Amino acid sequence: MIRTVNVFSPGDSRSITLWSNVPYMLCRALERCGYRVNRIDYHDNAFRRRKWLKPLVRLCDVIRLLGINFSVYTWFYYRSADRKIREADRKFPADLQITTSFDMCNRFSAKPNVVIGDWTQEYLYRRRLHRRVKGHDRVRILRQKQAIERSDYVVSLFPQCAEDMRVHYDNPRIFHLGCNAVNSVYDGVFDPEAVCRDKASSRKILFVGRKRYLRAARLLVESFADLLLSQPDAELHIVGLSASDLKVPPPAAASVHFYGYLNKADAAQCAQYYRLMLEARVFANPTPLWGGYSSTIEAMYFCNPVLISPYEDFTAEFGADNPFTYYCPEFTRQGLAGVLEGIFSEPAEAYAARCRAARAAVAEYTWENWVRRLIALVEKG
Incomplete structure (x- = not known):
């Protein structure tokens, strides 16, 4: 015993x-x-x-x-x-x-x-x-x-x-x-079904990653600038990096928000982190080979569809074809911008189904x- x-x-x-x-x-x-x-x-x-x-x-x-x-x-x-x-x-x-x-x-x-x-x-x-x-x-x-x-x-x-x-x-x-x-310290109570409905009107893209993911963040920023041409109210929120780490040219700079490292041991920073998780439309980390697994499944736990590369540790666990992942097939500005455009133009009910599937995949995690x-x-x- x-x-x-x-x-x-x-x-x-x-x-x-x-x-x-x-x-x-x-x-x-x-x-x-x-x-x-x-x-x-x-x-x-x-x-x-x-x-x-x-x-x-x-x-x-x-x-x-x-x-x-x-x-x-x-x-x-x-x-x-x-x-x-x-x-x-x-x-x-x-x-x-x-x-x-x-x-x-x-x-x-x-x-x-x-x-x-x-x-x-x-x-x-x-x-x-x-x-x-x-x-x-x-x-x-x-x-x-x-x-x-x-x-x-x-x-x-x-x-x-x-x-x-x-x-x-x-x-x-x-x-x-x-x-x-899931490495979540969120102590609040949330209704997954209500969160899924609310996310359908969200215009926020969430990226979480430190400097090792800088290349992916740069690609995401470039593709996001193209997305703004058709989705001018879209927002990109970057956790783990600061504005000094990544230069964003105008006019996209007004729609890109940097938070640096958010320490979950700090009550205010922890609250900000989970506010972003709950309000995001999609979690995105288009890094080849490895897309930040821990933050990805935490995002899924909070009903976020994920935009990542099809790296083998993720596909071995969740499959190469699943209802909650937007796999990035090519790591180019145009290719990623096309995936983002599809996410923002997806019908509300189809998108909400993705949110439910993301939550269900890790609900027991x-x-x-x-x-x-x-x-x-x-x-x-």
Whole structure:
């Protein structure tokens, strides 16, 4: 019988900003399901907090800006993390050990050990980046392999990655739980049917993404400028980027609104974020290969049809042809502008059906449901 859970994270799981909200959401869901949770940050130690180290950290940031890459995942890092995990295992007896990263596992406990992640570093290079592994990442890939092989249960958040990992690792207990989880902290009550009706009159396009999605944002802005010729009351709302990141020429600039990073830990910024989610006509991130999965399914949860590229992790889960996705077939200004025009000219009832389908596809994607599936998997043995 599982009553107490140790959750090991590469950072403070009390912070909602850690790894796309996942450790925070996982711990909160465990507590809501009635489990006692001990949160352990194996990334933090007294050495890194020393004041004299701050100039060195800033120097490292400058070196990265110059294009010289290196990794913090060194022998010293793993030795420090192992020590933190071993100490926590002695201090906090628990029935279940969960690590929210493929980098580490609690190899010091006889209790069931679970590692959770999205994809491995090896998968990232081979399937996503399509290039050879860089030297500074070889240590991390080796340690991930060791953690995965040692764990009692390995859970990937993505079915495609879980399937791939079963081929590349010897551990027979690699799983996808049959669903993902929406990283929503929205505590308000909303009526999905009413939201679907209201969205039919919305003129707002919502983009959510940081600087890694800058090229997609630029393409969206260019296509949006063309859309304004036929839909002059349309609006583009960009979360995660600032006006300084992306120049918008007039007259389109008057219809493009930037919010920068909206921190869900801040009440006002969180309210603004979910206001945009509830008021948008469509969520758009036309990035090839990967369109920001977490923000995409969160948008779907709030009844938003999505405009994305047909990347395989999404199509493997929701299909290459579904009623709520506007797939972007070509990454050109004209091609995207044509898709946007179709979205704004779609009949109200057909559009509302898309909204309902988007919500229905992820209605069960709550962290509480995900935790129940995980606990059932472990207790089944």
